[in-house]
Amino acid sequence: MNYLEIPVPNRAQHLWRYTPWSKVHPTEVGSVPKISTAKVILNDVEIKSNDKRQKSNLEEISRVFLQESNNSMHLVSVNEASPANLITISSEEEQAICHIHVECSTSGSLIVKLDGAINWLGLHITGNVAKNCTLSFGLVNDLAQHSTILRCEDWNLLRDSVLEYGELSIGGSQIKSDIRTSLDEVNSSLTQNIAVITEDSRHDDHHIEILHRSGNTNSSLNVSSACSDKGHTIGTGLLMIQEDCDGCDAGQVFKNLLLSDTAKAESIPELEVLSDDVKAAHGAASSSVDSEQIHYMMSRGFSKVHAEALIVEGFLVSCFAKINNNEVRQYLIGALTAKYL
Amino acid sequence: MNDEANNAVGDYQYGFHDPENATIRFDKGLSEQVVRDISNLKEEPEWMTEIRVKAYRHFVSRPMPDWGNCSMLESIKFDDVTYFLRSSKETANDWDDVPEDIKNTFNRLGIPEAEQKWLGGVTAQYESEAVYHSVREDLEEQGVIFLDMDSGLKEYPELVKQYFCSVIPYADNKFSALNTAVWSGGSFIYVPKGVHVEMPVQAYFRINAKNMGQFERTLIIADEGSSINYVEGCTAPTYSTDSLHSAVVELIAMEGAKIRYSTVQNWSANVYNLVTKRGIAHKNAVVEWVDGNIGSKLTMKYPSVILKGEGAHAEIISVAYAGAGQHQDAGAKVHHLAPNTTSNILSKSISKNGGRSSYRGLLKVNPKAHGCRSKVVCDALMLDADSRSDTYPTMEVSNSSADLEHEASVSKISGDQLFYLMSRGFSEEEAMGLIVNGFFEPFTRELPMEYAVELNKLLELEMEGAIG
Numbered sequence: 001m002n003y004l005e006i007p008v009p010n011r012a013q014h015l016w017r018y019t020p021w022s023k024v025h026p027t028e029v030g031s032v033p034k035i036s037t038a039k040v041i042l043n044d045v046e047i048k049s050n051d052k053r054q055k056s057n058l059e060e061i062s063r064v065f066l067q068e069s070n071n072s073m074h075l076v077s078v079n080e081a082s083p084a085n086l087i088t089i090s091s092e093e094e095q096a097i098c099h100i101h102v103e104c105s106t107s108g109s110l111i112v113k114l115d116g117a118i119n120w121l122g123l124h125i126t127g128n129v130a131k132n133c134t135l136s137f138g139l140v141n142d143l144a145q146h147s148t149i150l151r152c153e154d155w156n157l158l159r160d161s162v163l164e165y166g167e168l169s170i171g172g173s174q175i176k177s178d179i180r181t182s183l184d185e186v187n188s189s190l191t192q193n194i195a196v197i198t199e200d201s202r203h204d205d206h207h208i209e210i211l212h213r214s215g216n217t218n219s220s221l222n223v224s225s226a227c228s229d230k231g232h233t234i235g236t237g238l239l240m241i242q243e244d245c246d247g248c249d250a251g252q253v254f255k256n257l258l259l260s261d262t263a264k265a266e267s268i269p270e271l272e273v274l275s276d277d278v279k280a281a282h283g284a285a286s287s288s289v290d291s292e293q294i295h296y297m298m299s300r301g302f303s304k305v306h307a308e309a310l311i312v313e314g315f316l317v318s319c320f321a322k323i324n325n326n327e328v329r330q331y332l333i334g335a336l337t338a339k340y341l
Numbered sequence: 342m343n344d345e346a347n348n349a350v351g352d353y354q355y356g357f358h359d360p361e362n363a364t365i366r367f368d369k370g371l372s373e374q375v376v377r378d379i380s381n382l383k384e385e386p387e388w389m390t391e392i393r394v395k396a397y398r399h400f401v402s403r404p405m406p407d408w409g410n411c412s413m414l415e416s417i418k419f420d421d422v423t424y425f426l427r428s429s430k431e432t433a434n435d436w437d438d439v440p441e442d443i444k445n446t447f448n449r450l451g452i453p454e455a456e457q458k459w460l461g462g463v464t465a466q467y468e469s470e471a472v473y474h475s476v477r478e479d480l481e482e483q484g485v486i487f488l489d490m491d492s493g494l495k496e497y498p499e500l501v502k503q504y505f506c507s508v509i510p511y512a513d514n515k516f517s518a519l520n521t522a523v524w525s526g527g528s529f530i531y532v533p534k535g536v537h538v539e540m541p542v543q544a545y546f547r548i549n550a551k552n553m554g555q556f557e558r559t560l561i562i563a564d565e566g567s568s569i570n571y572v573e574g575c576t577a578p579t580y581s582t583d584s585l586h587s588a589v590v591e592l593i594a595m596e597g598a599k600i601r602y603s604t605v606q607n608w609s610a611n612v613y614n615l616v617t618k619r620g621i622a623h624k625n626a627v628v629e630w631v632d633g634n635i636g637s638k639l640t641m642k643y644p645s646v647i648l649k650g651e652g653a654h655a656e657i658i659s660v661a662y663a664g665a666g667q668h669q670d671a672g673a674k675v676h677h678l679a680p681n682t683t684s685n686i687l688s689k690s691i692s693k694n695g696g697r698s699s700y701r702g703l704l705k706v707n708p709k710a711h712g713c714r715s716k717v718v719c720d721a722l723m724l725d726a727d728s729r730s731d732t733y734p735t736m737e738v739s740n741s742s743a744d745l746e747h748e749a750s751v752s753k754i755s756g757d758q759l760f761y762l763m764s765r766g767f768s769e770e771e772a773m774g775l776i777v778n779g780f781f782e783p784f785t786r787e788l789p790m791e792y793a794v795e796l797n798k799l800l801e802l803e804m805e806g807a808i809g
Contacts, residue, residue, distance in 0.1 A: 261742075271749065271751060273731070276724065281750040282732065283747055284746070285745060286744070287744040
C-alpha cells in the first residue's frame with residue numbers, strides 16, 4: 001500500500017494516542033517530500049548508501065512514509081572482520097532520512113550515535129541476528145534540542161541468538177520511536193534497556209513491540225525515564241506471545257521519575273498472551289525522588305540540586321547495568337554521565 | 342433448549358426459563374417513538390423524556406467503539422432486541438403477591454431465603470421492571486430510601502433530577518446513551534447523613550424472555566458520614582439467540598461516606614453484558630467495587646471511581662472467568678483529581694477452553710492531585726493452550742508527588758502445586774479446583790458469605806472437565 005492510500009491514524013489508535021502523526025511528519029500529512037540521505041560515518045569512515053532497500057511488508061504509516069521519501073540504504077555487517085562498530089549519523093540539511101540494515105553474523109557490537117543540529121530526522125533501522133550470534137546494540141540520541149525524530153526499528157532474531165539493546169534518549173524536542181523485535185526461532189533472547197530524559201518541553205514517545213513467535217524465547221524490557229520541567233515521557237509496550245510458544249519468559253518494566261509538577265509520564269505496558277505454559281509479567285511505577293535519599297545526600301554536603309541530579313543519574317545508569325558488552329555499556333553510561341557533568 | 346444452545350452454555354445451572362407471561366411487550370427494535378412510549382407508559386416527568394430522547398439521538402449517531410472485541414460488538418443486532426417488557430402489573434411488597442411463575446423463578450434462585458436470613462432489603466427485577474421489593478422497617482425509620490428506580494423517580498423526582506446522569510452523562514459512551522434512552526428498573530438508594538446500613542441490600546436481575554434487552558439504571562447516594570453495602574446478582578436462561586444487558590450504575594459518596602457495590606455477574610453465555618459503572622468519592626469518602634464476572638458472551642465493564650475530594654479512597658477488586666466462546670473484557674479506572682487520594686486495584690482472571698480474558702485499566706493523576714498513592718495488581722491464569730489473556734493497563738501521571746505501582750503476570754497453574762495436592766490424595770481435577778478457588782480468594786473473602794459460597798460452587802461447575 002502506498003503512503004497516500006493509508007488513512008492518517010487517529011488518536012484512538014494505541015500507537016498514535018499521545019503523538020499525532022501530523023506532529024512527526026516533516027511537512028503536511030498529505031505530501032511525500034523527497035528527502036536527502038543523512039551522512040553516515042562508520043568507524044571514522046563515511047559510507048555511502050549501497051543498495052536499494054527492500055519494500056517493507058508492514059503497512060505501517062511511518063515505515064511506508066520513510067521508504068517513499070528516501071529509498072536508499074546503508075548496509076552494515078557485524079562480522080568477524082569487524083566485530084565492534086560505531087556509527088555516527090548526522091546531516092547538514094534541514095531534513096534527512098537514514099536507513100540502516102544490520103546483518104550480524106558473529107558476536108559483536110554496534111553503537112549508533114545521532115548527532116548534529118538537523119531539524120527533522122527519519123531513521124529506520126532493520127536488523128537480523130543470525131543463529132548463535134550475540135549483538136550488543138547501543139543507540140545514543142544526542143541531537144540538538146529543536147530536532148524532531150521519527151524512528152522505526154525492526155529486528156529479527158534467529159535460533160539461539162541474543163540481542164542486547166541499550167538506548168539513551170536525551171536529544172530532540174519531538175521524538176516518536178517505534179521499535180519492534182520478533183523472536184523468530186527457539187532460544188532467541190532479547191534484553192532491551194532504555195533510558196529517557198525529558199526536560200524543558202521535550203516530548204519522547206517510545207512504542208516497543210516484542211513478538212514471541214517461537215517457544216523457549218526470552219525477552220526483558222526495562223524503560224526508565226526522568227521527567228522534569230514540562231517534559232512528557234510516553235512508554236507503550238506491546239508484548240505478544242503467539243500460540244504454541246510454550247516455555248517463553250517475558251517481562252517488561254516501565255519506571256518514571258517525576259521531577260516537577262508540570263512533567264507528565266504515561267506508561268502502557270500491554271500483554272497479549274495466547275500460550276499457557278509461559279511466564280509473562282509487566283510492571284509500571286511512577287514516583288518522585290525519595291526525600292530521604294535527598295536528605296541523606298544533603299547531610300553529606302551536596303546541594304539539593306546536585307543531590308537530585310546524582311540520584312537521577314544513578315537511577316538511569318542502573319538501567320544499563322544488565323548490558324554485558326563492556327564497550328556498549330560504557331559508551332551509554334559515558335554519554336549519560338556527560339549529560340550531568 | 343436446543344443442542345446448539347446447550348453446547349454454547351454447557352452446565353449453566355440457571356439456564357432454565359419459565360413461560361413468558363408479559364402484560365406489556367414492545368415490538369422488537371428501537372426508534373424515538375419506542376423511547377417516548379417507554380417514558381409515557383411510566384408517566385415520567387417531561388425532563389426525563391427529554392433526556393431519553395437526547396440520549397437516543399446520541400446513541401444513533403455515535404459509532405460503535407473501535408477497540409475491544411469489535412467483531413463481537415458488530416454482531417449485536419439492535420433491531421432484534423425487545424426494549425421493554427412488563428411481566429407484572431405492579432411491584433409487590435409482599436412475596437405472596439408476586440405472580441406465581443415469577444415467584445417460582447426467584448425461589449429457584451434462592452432470593453426469598455436470602456432475604457429472610459441476611460438482607461437489609463431486596464429488589465427483584467424480572468425483564469424490564471422490578472416485581473418485588475422490600476426493605477427492613479428499621480432502615481425505613483432511619484430515613485433510608487431503597488426503591489426500584491421507577492418508583493424513586495415517582496416519589497423523589499427532585500432528588501433523582503439532581504443526581505441522574507451527574508456521574509455518567511448520557512453522551513459518555515454509546516451504551517450509556519442506549520441505557521439512558523431506554524432505561525427501566527434498577528435501584529434507587531439514598532442513605533441519610535450518618536446512617537450506617539449494616540446489613541447488605543440486594544438487587545437481583547433476571548432476564549427470562551428471548552432477545553430481551555435489560556437496561557436497568559441504578560443510582561446510590563450516600564450522604565455525609567453514611568455507609569451502605571449493595572450486592573447485585575444476575576442470571577438469564579440459555580437461548581440460542583442473544584440478549585443484551587446494558588446497565589448504568591452511578592454512585593455518589595459524599596464527605597466521609599462509604600459505598601461498597603458488589604456484583605456477581607452470572608449471565609448465561611448468550612448475553613452481551615455492556616455496562617458502565619462509575620462512582621464519585623468526595624472528601625474522605627470511600628467507594629469500593631467488588632466485581633465478579635463469570636457468565637455472559639461478551640462483558641465490557643470497567644468500574645471506575647473519580648476521587649474528587651481530598652483523602653478519598655477507591656478500592657476495586659475484579660475477577661473474571663472466561664470459558665469457551667466467552668470474552669471477559671473487564672478492568673478498572675481511577676481518576677485522582679484531588680490531593681492525598683489513594684486507590685487499590687486488584688484484578689484476577691482465568692481463561693479456559695479457548696476463552697479470552699482481558700484487563701483494561703486506566704489510572705490517571707491530575708496535576709493538582711498531590712501525594713496520591715495507587716497500586717494495581719493484575720494476575721491471569723491460563724488453564725489450557727487454546728485460551729488467551731491480555732492486559733492493557735494505562736497510567737497517565739501529571740503530578741510528580743504521585744506514587745504509583747502496577748504489576749501484572751500471566752501464568753499457568755504450576756506443576757509443583759498440582760503435584761503437591763495430588764500427593765495428598767486429591768484428583769487432578771480437585772487439585773485444580775482448589776488452586777482456582779485459592780486464586781480467587783482475595784475476591785471471595787470480600788463477598789458476603791452466601792455469595793462467596795455460591796461463587797465457589799459456580800467455579801467448581803465451570804471447572805468440571807477442565808482436565809483433558
